[in-house]
Amino acid sequence: GPKVLQIPSHQIIDMGQMVTLNCDPVSNHLYFYWYKQILGQQMEFLVNFYNGKVMEKSKLFKDQFSVERPDGSYFTLKIQPTALEDSAVYFCASSSQGANSDYTFGSGTRLLVI
Amino acid sequence: GDKVKQSPSALSLQEGTNSALRCNFSIAATTVQWFLQNPRGSLMNLFYLVPGTKENGRLKSAFDSKESYSTLHIRDAQLEDSGTYFCAAEADSGYNKLTFGKGTVLLVSP
Numbered sequence: 001g002p003k004v005l006q007i008p009s010h011q012i013i014d015m016g017q018m019v020t021l022n023c024d025p026v027s028n029h030l031y032f033y034w035y036k037q038i039l040g041q042q043m044e045f046l047v048n049f050y051n052g053k054v055m056e057k058s059k060l061f062k063d064q065f066s067v068e069r070p071d072g073s074y075f076t077l078k079i080q081p082t083a084l085e086d087s088a089v090y091f092c093a094s095s096s097q098g099a100n101s102d103y104t105f106g107s108g109t110r111l112l113v114i
Numbered sequence: 115g116d117k118v119k120q121s122p123s124a125l126s127l128q129e130g131t132n133s134a135l136r137c138n139f140s141i142a143a144t145t146v147q148w149f150l151q152n153p154r155g156s157l158m159n160l161f162y163l164v165p166g167t168k169e170n171g172r173l174k175s176a177f178d179s180k181e182s183y184s185t186l187h188i189r190d191a192q193l194e195d196s197g198t199y200f201c202a203a204e205a206d207s208g209y210n211k212l213t214f215g216k217g218t219v220l221l222v223s224p
Contacts, residue, residue, distance in 0.1 A: 001159075031210060043200065043214040055210055089155055093212075100145045100204060102162040103212060108155050 002026040004106035006092050007074075012112045018080035021109045023092030025075055031101065032075045033093040034067065036060060037108070043091060049075065082113045117141045118203055120215035127191045127222050135199055135218045139182040143203035146177045146184045147212065151198040160186070160199075191222045 005024040013019050025032050034046040047057040049067055064083070069075040075094075079086055089108040095101035119138045127133055137146070148160040161168050163177040163184065172192075177184040184201055198219050202212035 033211065035212075035214075042216045043202070043212075045211045045213070048210045050210075091157065100164070101210075102159075103147060103202075104159065105149070105157040107157070110155070 002104060004092055004094055004104050006090075006106035006109050008109060009107065010110045010112075012114060013082055015084055015113050016081045018078065019082055019111065021077040021079075021090050021092075021111070022074040023076070023094075023106060025092070025094030026096075026104050029094035029096050029104070031095045031097065032067075032069065033095075033103070034077050035091040035093065035105075037089045037091060039088075046077075046090075082111075084113050087111060087113045116216070117205075117213050118143075118201060118215040120199075120201060120218050122218060123216065124219045125221070127188075127195075127220065129191060129193060129222055129224050131191055132187070132189050133191065133220075134188070135186045135201075135220075137184045137201035137203070137215050139184075139203050139205075141203060141205040141213060143177075143179060143182060143184075143205050145204045146175075147202050148175055148184070148186050149200045149202065150195075151200060151217070153197060157200075188220075191220075193222050193224070196220055196222045 007022045032049045035043045037043045091108045092106045093103045146163045150158045161175040165179040167176040172189045174187040198217040202214040
C-alpha cells in the first residue's frame with residue numbers, strides 16, 4: 001500500500017545542535033503528523049499540520065520544535081537546540097482527511113542526543 | 115488515568131493457539147486503528163475501524179463505540195505474529211490526532 005518515507009532512519013547528534021527530521025507523506029494526503037515514542041513506551045502525539053499551518057500541538061511540542069512543509073518538499077520536524085530528553089523515535093504520519101481518518105505511519109527516525 | 119487502556123500488557127502464546135487483546139476507552143472514540151510494531155520498530159497498519167467488525171486472515175477486530183472498547187482476535191498464532199500491538203483512537207473532542215494505548219507485547223513460541 002502507500003507508504004510514508006522517513007529520512008534518516010537513525011541520527012546521532014550532540015546536545016545543543018540542530019536536527020531536522022524529514023518525512024515524505026503519502027502523495028495525495030493533506031494532513032501530516034509527528035509522534036514521539038520513547039523506548040518501550042507508547043506513542044505520544046506531538047503536532048498536526050494542514051494547509052501550511054499547525055492545527056494543534058501537545059505539551060510535548062516544546063518551543064525548540066518547529067514544523068513546516070515548503071511546497072513540494074518534505075514535511076520536516078526541526079529541533080533547535082536539542083536536549084538529552086529529545087532522544088526517542090519520531091514517527092511521521094499522514095492522512096487524506098481530517099477527522100475519522102485512516103493514518104499511515106512511517107518507519108520512524110531513531111534520534112539519539114548525546 | 116489512561117485514555118486508552120490496553121490489556122493484557124504482555125502475552126505469551128504457543129504457536130497454533132488463539133487469543134484476544136482488548137482496548138477500553140475513556141474518551142468518546144469515533145474510530146480505532148490497530149497496529150503491530152515489529153522488533154525493529156516499524157509500525158504496520160492492521161485495521162482501521164468505525165463501529166463494527168473487520169476480518170483479515172487470522173485476525174479479526176471489533177469496535178463498539180457505545181460500550182467504548184475494541185478487541186483484536188488472533189487465531190492460530192504464528193511466530194511472525196510476535197511484536198507489540200497498539201490500539202489508537204480518534205475522538206470527537208480531539209479530532210485529527212490518535213491517542214495510543216501502551217501496547218500489548220506478544221511473544222509466540224514454538
